[in-house]
Amino acid sequence: MKRVLTYGTFDLLHYGHIRLLKRAKALGDYLIVALSTEEFNEIKGKKTYHNYETRKEMLEAIRYVDLVIPEENWEQKINDIEKYQVDVVVMGSDWAGSDKFNYLDDYCEMVYLDRTDGISTSKIKSDLKLQAPINGVDQIPTSKDDKKQKAS
Numbered sequence: 001m002k003r004v005l006t007y008g009t010f011d012l013l014h015y016g017h018i019r020l021l022k023r024a025k026a027l028g029d030y031l032i033v034a035l036s037t038e039e040f041n042e043i044k045g046k047k048t049y050h051n052y053e054t055r056k057e058m059l060e061a062i063r064y065v066d067l068v069i070p071e072e073n074w075e076q077k078i079n080d081i082e083k084y085q086v087d088v089v090v091m092g093s094d095w096a097g098s099d100k101f102n103y104l105d106d107y108c109e110m111v112y113l114d115r116t117d118g119i120s121t122s123k124i125k126s127d128l129k130l131q132a133p134i135n136g137v138d139q140i141p142t143s144k145d146d147k148k149q150k151a152s
């Protein structure tokens with residue numbers, strides 16, 4: 001059984017994440033996702049929309065994912081590789097050459113897969129922020145709008 005491991009935040013899950021997980025699973029038989037905890041995201045300077053439990057639940061619903069474990073620090077990777085008998089660590093190409101991963105070549109096969117263009121969690125957040133209100137009305141009715149509608 002070939003065991004694959006990948007790391008990430010996977011916030012506001014999107015098709016870039018799904019395509020990464022699908023290709024990672026295709027490299028072996030068992031895919032482990034080490035999911036960044038809120039505490040670790042603070043270290044990475046990331047603020048997530050969904051908390052760890054929600055992001056974990058969503059990943060566990062994906063057919064390519066066999067196990068989700070917490071990613072709590074930068075230093076746990078060698079321990080993860082040994083503990084879960086990992087053969088391949090897979091990351092998106094934005095991590096290629098990073099000192100956070102390149103030392104793992106001594107412990108397992110490292111594979112970097114092309115990142116999916118045109119989508120990212122930060123793009124989703126900024127696009128939604130920029131969305132102009134329709135006809136000057138907020139898309140998400142507030143309670144006063146409900147009352148106004150009911151009154152008319």
Ligand code: C2G
Binds near residue numbers: 007009036071
């Ligand atoms: N990804 C991708 N295409 C995108 C967006 C993301 O292939 N359009 C990949 C990333 O390269 C990464 C994985 O999906 O391999 C998860 O992306 P993030 O949740 O943004 O993870 P990141 O913040 O890069 O955390 O220790 C490593 C870190 O935990 C990785």
